[in-house]
Amino acid sequence: MTTVPTTKIFKENLFTGKVLLCSGGGSGICRAMTEAMVQHGATAVIFSRSKDKLEKAAKEMALKTGGEVFPVAGDVRNPKDVERVVEIAVEKYGRLDYLINGAAGNFLAAFDHLSYNAFKTVIEIDLLGTFNLTKAAAPHLKKSKGAIINVSATLHYTGTPFQQHAGAAKAAIDALTKHWAVELGPHGVRVNGIAPGPIKDTVGMEKLGPAFEHSVVPLQRMGDVQDVAQSTVFLFSEGASYITGIVLVVDGMSIFIMFCSGDH
Ligand code: HXC
Numbered sequence: 001m002t003t004v005p006t007t008k009i010f011k012e013n014l015f016t017g018k019v020l021l022c023s024g025g026g027s028g029i030c031r032a033m034t035e036a037m038v039q040h041g042a043t044a045v046i047f048s049r050s051k052d053k054l055e056k057a058a059k060e061m062a063l064k065t066g067g068e069v070f071p072v073a074g075d076v077r078n079p080k081d082v083e084r085v086v087e088i089a090v091e092k093y094g095r096l097d098y099l100i101n102g103a104a105g106n107f108l109a110a111f112d113h114l115s116y117n118a119f120k121t122v123i124e125i126d127l128l129g130t131f132n133l134t135k136a137a138a139p140h141l142k143k144s145k146g147a148i149i150n151v152s153a154t155l156h157y158t159g160t161p162f163q164q165h166a167g168a169a170k171a172a173i174d175a176l177t178k179h180w181a182v183e184l185g186p187h188g189v190r191v192n193g194i195a196p197g198p199i200k201d202t203v204g205m206e207k208l209g210p211a212f213e214h215s216v217v218p219l220q221r222m223g224d225v226q227d228v229a230q231s232t233v234f235l236f237s238e239g240a241s242y243i244t245g246i247v248l249v250v251d252g253m254s255i256f257i258m259f260c261s262g263d264h
Pocket of ligand 1: 104106107115118122154155
């Protein structure tokens with residue numbers, strides 16, 4: 001069995017003076033991604049809908065790392081909100097270097113039970129949210145010659161049951177990663193994706209966990225948020241300066257064996 005990575009792999013001051021904006025940074029995988037960046041010297045702005053959750057997460061992360069984490073509440077689906085968070089980040093810290101598109105919504109729902117609005121809601125949060133925030137942030141990322149990480153998933157690799165809404169959104173996000181790598185590359189902006197497999201102790205696994213109970217993981221352990229966090233540090237670091245347009249799969253090569261009957 002492999003061990004979960006520690007936070008001492010990279011140089012501590014790797015991102016000193018750099019500013020990160022992370023949607024969904026108040027919880028789960030994206031919180032760990034943010035915390036790892038702050039632990040390596042970055043200042044972070046975290047953005048999602050729940051003001052209380054964000055403020056608590058920002059305080060806890062700042063206390064733990066000794067760095068600065070600033071919470072801004074808003075909805076990635078709303079262009080006005082995304083423009084506002086980018087404006088706040090740049091006004092407050094003078095620059096924007098890194099963007100993580102992590103805000104997502106999900107639930108298990110079979111095709112017959114998925115309403116028009118349910119499908120649209122997840123597409124809007126995951127896919128449109130990723131587009132919106134990137135559109136607002138891109139001018140500043142071009143200025144700093146920064147980098148983007150889009151968080152997707154592995155659901156669409158095999159057509160996971162009860163996950164068509166999220167799978168469709170994540171497949172499109174992977175496509176955006178490649179399109180943006182092509183269009184933003186000439187401006188010095190690298191764009192990569194991370195596709196986490198099932199990661200323990202996250203909202204996603206709380207919601208979807210029962211369906212993944214029978215997954216097979218060759219590496220013999222569930223994914224940990226640190227697995228994704230350390231991959232984030234690598235992809236944003238200079239060590240990855242010739243890497244763009246990839247989707248890094250962080251899943252221990254999990255093979256989903258989901259029940260596709262039942263009443264979700
Ligand atoms: C079927 C459902 C549903 C469910 C909601 N809907 N939950 N349909 N099964 N369990 C339907 C509603 O009935 C409604 O349709 C429509 O979806 C919109 O619901 P709202 O509650 O009005 O939307 P909203 O308040 O915007 O909430 C969005 C949400 C919510 C996705 C439903 O759960 C959310 O915001 N979650 C954020 C956190 C989250 O889910 N994180 C997990 C990400 S996990 P009708 O027709 O009734 O109007 C992830 C990892 C994937 O991405 C990879 C794992 C391996």
